[in-house]
Amino acid sequence: MNSHPYLRAYLAGVFVPSLVLPVILAGFVVLRLLLEAPFPIERFLVFPLALVPTLFGLWNMLYLWSSPRFQQPIGLHGAVLPLIGAPIGALVASCLGILEFGAKGVTYFQAVNVPYALLPVFILVAIGGYYLVWKYIVGSLNRVLGIA
């Protein structure tokens, strides 16, 4: 059980996105195929399907490497990830046309308007959510897999 710790860290990291992805895919099928939503929401899937699991896995590998050196709690380590993932996600969304920057705020999916004043709150909520997810779910998986 002591072999390949970084592989196990990667697998523990991708666990949470893998749980959420079927929910997103179900929403995609309902909106696009059943309700025939006019917006091309398949573009929505690129970031959460392709990049988020990889980010989670690599971030947990980084935690495994850095925790003996810096002794940082895993919750705080995970809470930093939105500060890296959010700009990447926004860039991907902007390139794919699902995020538009306006004068007063941003518009996601041509439907959800977020004023610029509210963006820091969104980021704080994401940081809080990631803190809990990493502290309780990824940390627990790391203990189960013998790498914490």
Added chain:
Amino acid sequence: MNENNEDRMKKLLQQALPPVEEEPAPGRSLWPAVFRRLDAKPAPPPLRIEGWFDWALLAALVAFVAYLPESIPVFLYYL
């Protein structure tokens, strides 16, 4: 002529390749040992939210999403 060639080829192959020895099957079932090893490993503690800060944070997140349900697809996008 063909049969002779086949026989010769068969003999050459048998000489070139060593006979495969069958590994003896274990004399006992290995499953009890596997179960003993699994039972010997302590079970991880159950998932439980600890401390007032984490509970307050969870409540704040739920309240935010309930207050702004249109934010759910944005958070799902970023996971």
